[in-house]
Amino acid sequence: MDYFLTEEQKMIKDIAARIADExxxxxxxxxxxxxxxxHDIMKVLAESDLCGVYIPEEYGGFGGGIFxxxxxxxxxxxxxxxxxxxxAGTGLGAFPILLFGNEEQKQKYxxxxxxxxxxxxxxxxxxxxxxxxxxxxxxxxxxxxxxxxNGTKQWITNGGEAEIYTVIACTNRSKGARGFSAFIxxxxxxxxxxxxxxxxxxxxxxxxxxxxxxxxxxxxxxxLAREGMGFIVAMKTLDRTRPGVAAQALGIxxxxxxxxxxxxxxxxQFGQTISSFQSIQHMLADMAISIEASxxxxxxxxxxxxxxxxxxxxxxxxxxxxxxxxxxxxxxxxVQIYGGYGYMKEYPVEKLMRDAKITQIxxxxxxxxxxxxxLEIIKEMSGTK
Numbered sequence: 001m002d003y004f005l006t007e008e009q010k011m012i013k014d015i016a017a018r019i020a021d022e023x024x025x026x027x028x029x030x031x032x033x034x035x036x037x038x039h040d041i042m043k044v045l046a047e048s049d050l051c052g053v054y055i056p057e058e059y060g061g062f063g064g065g066i067f068x069x070x071x072x073x074x075x076x077x078x079x080x081x082x083x084x085x086x087x088a089g090t091g092l093g094a095f096p097i098l099l100f101g102n103e104e105q106k107q108k109y110x111x112x113x114x115x116x117x118x119x120x121x122x123x124x125x126x127x128x129x130x131x132x133x134x135x136x137x138x139x140x141x142x143x144x145x146x147x148x149x150n151g152t153k154q155w156i157t158n159g160g161e162a163e164i165y166t167v168i169a170c171t172n173r174s175k176g177a178r179g180f181s182a183f184i185x186x187x188x189x190x191x192x193x194x195x196x197x198x199x200x201x202x203x204x205x206x207x208x209x210x211x212x213x214x215x216x217x218x219x220x221x222x223x224l225a226r227e228g229m230g231f232i233v234a235m236k237t238l239d240r241t242r243p244g245v246a247a248q249a250l251g252i253x254x255x256x257x258x259x260x261x262x263x264x265x266x267x268x269q270f271g272q273t274i275s276s277f278q279s280i281q282h283m284l285a286d287m288a289i290s291i292e293a294s295x296x297x298x299x300x301x302x303x304x305x306x307x308x309x310x311x312x313x314x315x316x317x318x319x320x321x322x323x324x325x326x327x328x329x330x331x332x333x334x335v336q337i338y339g340g341y342g343y344m345k346e347y348p349v350e351k352l353m354r355d356a357k358i359t360q361i362x363x364x365x366x367x368x369x370x371x372x373x374x375l376e377i378i379k380e381m382s383g384t385k
Contacts, residue, residue: 001292001295001296003295003296003299005071008062008064008068009064009067009068009071012050012053012062012064012068012071012072013071013072013074013075015048015050016050016071016072016074016075016076017075017078019041019044019045019048019050019075019076020075020076020078020079020080021079023040023041023044024038024041024076024079024080024083024084025079025080028079028080028082028083028205028348028351029345029346029348029351031080031082031083031204031205032080032082032204032205032351033204033345035197035199035204035205035207036205037086037161037205037206037207038083038086038205039161041083041086042086042087042116042119043116045072045087045116046115046116046117047116049062050072050087051087051090051113051114051115051116052113052114052115052116053068053069053071053072054066054068054069054091054094054098055094055098055110055113055114056098056110059106059107059110059111059114060110060111060114060115061110061114065302065305065306066240066241066243066244066302066305066306067299067302067303067305067306069088069091069244069247070243070244070246070247070298070299070302071247072087073087073088073091073244073247073248073251074247074248074250074251074254074298075251076251077247077248077249077250077251077252077255078251078252078254078255078258079251079255080205080355081202081203081248081251081252081352081355081356081358081359082202082203082204082205082206082355083205083206084248084251085157085158085203085205085206085248086119086158086161086206088157088241088244088245088247088248089119089120089121089122089157089158089162089206090113090119090120090121090158090162091120091241091244092120092121092122092157092237092241092244092363093119093120093121093122093158093162093164093165093166094109094110094113094120094164094166095122095237095240095241096122096166096182096224096233096234096237097109097110097166097184097224098110099233099236099237099240100182100224100225100229100233100236101184101224104221105184105221105222105224109164109184112163112164113164118162118163118164119158119161119162119163119164120158120162120163120164120165120166121156121157121158121159121161121162121164121165121166121211122156122157122165122166122237123153123156123165123166123167123168123185123211124136124153124168124234125153125154125155125156126138126151126152126153126154127152127154131364131365131367131368133168133177133231133234133235134176134177134231136168136169136170136180137151137170138150138151138152138153138167138168138169138170138213139151139169139170139171139173140169140170140171140181140183141171142171142220143217145219145220146217146218146219146220147171147183147217147218147219147220147222147223148215148216148217149167149169149183149185149191149192149213149215149216149217149218150213150214150215150216151169151213152195152210152211152212152213153167153210153211154210155198155208155210155362156208156209156210156211157206157207157208157362158206158207159194159195159207159208159209159210159211160194160197160207160209161207162187163186163187163188164184164186164187165184165185165186165187165211166182166183166184166185166224166233166237167182167183167184167185167211167213168180168181168182168183168230168231168233168234169181169183169213169230170230171227171228171230172227172228175228177231178228178231179228180228180229180230180231180234181223181224181226181227181228181229181230182223182224182225182229182230182233182234183218183222183223183224184218184222184224185213185216185218185222186218189216189217189218190216190217191213191214191215191216191217192211192212192213192216193212193214194209194210194211194212195209195210195211195212196209196210197209200358201354201357201358202351202353202354202355202356202357202358203354203355203358235313238316238363238364239305239312239313239316240305240312240316241363242316242317242319242320242363242364242369243298243301243302243305243316243319243320245320245323245324245359245362245363246294246297246298246301246319246320246322246323246324246359247298247323248359249294249320249323249324249326249327249356249359250291250294250295250298250323250326250327252327252331252352252355252356252359253287253290253291253294253323253326253327253330253331253356254291255348255352256287256327256330256331256333256334256349256352256353256356257284257287257288257291257330257334259334259338259348259349259352260283260284260287260333260334260337260338260349261275261284263337263338263341264280264284264337267339274337280337283333283336283337284337286333287329287330287333287334290326290329290330291326291330293322293326294319294322294323294326297318297319297322297323298319298323301315301316301318301319311376313372313376314372314373314376314377317364317369317370317372317373317376318369318373320359320363320364320366320369321366321369321370321373323359324356324359324360324366325360325366327356327359327360328353328356328357328359328360330356331349331352331353331355331356332353334349334352334353335349335350335353
């Protein structure tokens with residue numbers, strides 16, 4: 001289907017696809033098995049000028065938006081959902097600065113992200129603050145011209161590998177969620193350390209660690225927006241980055257479909273290729289339908305967000321839910337089409353199935369996203385939106 005991409009968008013997609021096929025696909029299984037962080041792939045992305053596709057030109061980027069970022073994530077994820085996260089996780093860490101940073105903060109932190117010199121990460125989740133983000137316990141106390149951070153963030157993508165972290169902490173417990181604030185914390189700051197590298201089911205080439213703050217002092221000017229804006233910073237950021245998760249899921253689904261289709265044309269049973277069996281044909285048809293529907297919704301949502309639309313929570317949640325559910329179903333069916341071979345680690349589809357699962361969980365579980373969608377459509381019908 002023709003989605004009428006601009007010439008620049010086609011170029012971005014083509015470059016990302018070439019990197020996926022030539023650089024990522026050959027190492028995907030090895031990086032997954034050994035948990036290798038893809039510094040080498042990020043260097044290739046930097047040399048190809050893809051790291052800053054969503055960053056304005058005045059800060060060294062390409063000047064694109066969510067759509068351009070999602071195009072890159074989709075293509076990279078087709079080869080490996082874990083490797084693509086070094087890029088996507090940096091986008092998640094950069095968007096609070098893009099949306100709420102002052103000019104000085106943007107000039108300082110965005111250019112090295114755009115060039116690929118530095119990676120970023122986003123510190124929101126805690127042991128008791130997952131779906132309930134209002135349960136954040138990490139604190140930030142103003143002491144003179146510095147904020148003192150104490151607490152722990154859990155399951156942070158790019159944790160330990162990124163140099164720039166945007167962190168949500170509580171500055172006024174009595175105000176609940178309105179007492180949260182957002183900060184920029186640099187790797188190497190005294191009192192800022194990392195926990196163990198998590199041993200995950202999937203996306204194993206992505207590094208996931210705890211962020212530990214023990215009397216960590218950061219300059220007062222590292223506050224994003226103003227005190228009390230942290231929850232808004234987090235929610236506005238996630239509204240804009242969930243299409244990136246959807247794009248990751250889409251890429252994983254497309255990769256699984258491509259492998260399954262090719263295998264079905266090669267595998268001989270009962271004297272014929274299994275693609276000639278109607279049961280397999282129906283599986284392939286359903287996979288293709290779901291993938292194309294997901295792509296259409298993601299692309300349109302990205303265009304809607306990039307247009308400057310204000311109320312985007314529903315659309316952002318919808319594309320994340322549809323694409324991640326699609327990724328899970330398509331990858332399971334791909335394993336089924338491969339049969340016993342699909343269950344073996346030497347074949348690619350079992351990895352894709354493991355990678356797909358997290359897309360239904362992080363940046364808001366699909367159950368929570370359905371709550372968001374339902375509340376928004378109820379508001380629309382009642383005229384209160």
